[in-house]
Amino acid sequence: MIAIENLCVRAGAFALDGISFEIRSGQHGVLMGKTGCGKTTILEAVCGLRAALSGRVILMNRDVTHLPPAQRGIGYVPQDRALFSTMTVAENIGFALALRKFPPGEIETAVRELASWLGISALLSRKPRGLSGGEAQRVALARALAARPDVLIFDEPLSALDEDTRGEICELLERVREHSKATILHVTHSKSEAARLADVIYSLNEGKIERIQNSKFKIQN
Amino acid sequence: MPISTLKRSDTVFLAGLALFGGLYLFLIIAMLVADASFTTPSHVWQSLQSPEIRYSIKLSLISCSVTALLSVWCATAIGYVMSRFDFRGKQLIEAILDIPIVLPPLVVGLSLLILFQTPPGKFIEHYVPVTYAIPSVILAQFSVACAFAVRTMRGTFDLISPRSEQVAMTLGCSRAQAFWIVALPEARHGILTAATLAWARSLGEFGPILVFSGATRFHTEVLPTTVFLELSTGNIESAVAVSLLMVAAAAIVLTLVRVFGGPDAAAGRAI
């Protein structure tokens, strides 16, 4: 689960105060809001990349507010994907496992599995330069999933993609959610994305969190 | 506009570019040719035979390499900190880091000379002679060359998005690991550029060395000092011969960098 209690963060001159929301274990939560309203800042606080001035961050019932990112058990897919340009796709994916000193054989197996699952087996020996948007998104996902984190965080995963690819990746995200049983915090500005994927939707408006709907809803209205 | 006029305006534009660019290129080549014609191959050969000049070449090459290494280590650390962290007084530090570039070289040398006459300086001198000894050559070169290397490395790290390191941290890296595994490899072209820049700058460093290291043959004489000494005693041909040696040394190093570092590094690309 992901829970924020009275979080207060600052990014330069911009500040957010008293932010609270919760996403229960296994749920796919979406945080919506206009561009530039602070969604990414909240994500960074959850990941531990930005220090909170006050408040708590609780992941899987652990208070991680003062823990470094490495110890929070998170899989983070940032908006620009930020693949490691000097490593191959395979090395990108296996990164988390190599860090944890898994034996090379195991890493290779795990990487192959993930790659085939996400449909990027053909790209394993390539460098990230030159990958299409969709391919890069899959690699970023695979990298985040490799260590089987309990929490997944997606920052605008579909925004830079064309319509067809968006559909593919959306499907992929649904399968990921089923397969990994992780709790997902997904930031987007797209209502259709939210409608399709979310179990719970929060909206950030003028520094205030509002819960929109408790269950999946169709775009009808 | 009709096609022919477009084509003509393009031609004029390209001709203008060629003119301004070519002017500078021509100036450099003209200087080299003038130098070459003032001396003779036998002068150059004689210079290579002279034991003082041989020592000078050796000291220049070695000291420049040492300075380049030191500069890269320090510049990488400074560039990374200045690029990734925010703290009070950052602007002041940025201004301070620019000082060696702006100061006249003689002032740098003078300041070093005075520094080592202060009590802490004298303490160091007690264990390692610095003033007018070899360490002073490296110190003088480093004082200026590192400033340039810092600019390069700051630019390099500014161009590398911190996101990759952040993702690495979420995947399990400490800050140090993120630096070594993600940031450094991405900065490798910048590092090579900084090293080359520092090396080249050190080779030409003269002012600070003259004041702080003196010009002692077989001791603290580097190539620019040789040119100065030869010029001071009226051996203009010899001075020009040594100058051409310096040009050759620089050309060789740049070629090596291109061969081993790839076209990006030689072109001075940061990433």
Added chain:
Amino acid sequence: MRHAGAAGRINAAWIVFVASLIAFGILVWSLIEPEKKAGAGETLVVFCAPAIKVPAEAVAHEYEKLYKTKIQFQFQPSESLVGSAEISKLGDILLPADDSYNDQARAKNMIAESFPLVRMHAVIVVKKGNPLRIQALKDLSRADVKVALAGDAAAVGKLTRQALEKIGVWEPLEKKAVSKGTVSNVAADVTIGAVDAGIIWNSMLPQYGALEAVEDASVSRAAASVSASILRSSKNPTAALHFARFLAASDKGLMEFKKAGYDVEEGDAWVEHPEIKLFAGAMLKPAIEKTIVDFEEREGARVTRIYDGCGILVSQMRALKGKSLPDAYFACDKSFMTQVADLFLDSNDVSQNQLVILVPKGNPHGITQLKDLGKPGLRVGVGHEKQCALGALTATTFKTSGVFEGVMKNVTVQSATGDMLVNQLLTGSLDAVVAYISNATSSADKLDAIKIDIPCALAVQPIAQSKDSANKRITARLIEAIKSAESRERFEANGFTWKGKQ
């Protein structure tokens, strides 16, 4: 497919870093090795102008062959030579390309002894073959002649300007000439052909094969000399003096300068340990003995001192010939210096010493003036009229005051030196003596002095250097030491009044 992955990445970056550390170590080690080898033995540091590099290095080479001391040259442009020596305090000898820099250093109290080496004067230089047929200074004002002159920062520039200003030809020349920072720049410009003529030192010509000189009487008025000076900051002044003497020796250092085409000054012949002889009036011993001992130690020389009554010394000098004559004579009074003036160069007055009547403390016989010395029963001691200045002056004083016969009746002792008189006064064998005030200094607590207010009762001590001395330079330095401020303190502490330069 390689899966070194992140672990491999860590290793790669570290390997590169460690490799660079190793490379660093190797490079630094390769620099240290030669340094270590150079370590042994003493080193003297000479702050030298690059213009005189060639002869200076040649002399150092010769010196290093004979002695274990290494000579290390710090070449700095003359303009920054003094400044660098001042800040770093690591130099032993200062050798600028001309004396104005030595003067600068002297004004800052940075130097001690100076050794003149060569003389040089300004000349006009043109390209070899003199294509524009320049014969004299006035030719430089021709419209077709481009001229370069060194600016005031260079000694030749300043001195040339002063010489030409005096005869009123400077202004027009300055207007048309281009000013260069250093004299080497001027020479280089003429060599390359950027200008047609320039003014440089005549001593520089041997280095510039492509130039020839055009002598001009007005231009030659700008003259200077090159001197080597010992820096006060030197940690090894005796070794520095040893090399400086070698540098200035007529048959050693100056030979190299001559070979390089310079006009050399006169120098002493080279002697490992110079020995000089000084004749001095006995009363001067307490004032100059310490100064001379310090001088001996610093110079590594031996000064044989002969202290005696001046009359005796003068007769000795008249009898001696050639080498046995002293290198210097420090007389008790001018009257004796005059007697041997033909043997010496011009003398300098150093101090003066007052004649006084000395009596035991308490003045038991109540003596207040010269006449009182004639009191019956008094035993009086005076200097021997012929043997010493003291005696001669005393006699003159008595005669001028008209008490000569009256006092001479009571004179039981006539001594060659004032010290002997004082000793006899102290032992009680005399009641009063006429001696120098300086003779009383060491026993001031046991004696009283009565002033003699007569002009001729004053001795003035001059010092002079022998005309034919083989050790002119070092003797001149000894005289400088005796005229120094430290020496002055010793004179005044002994009761003398200083007459030397303030």
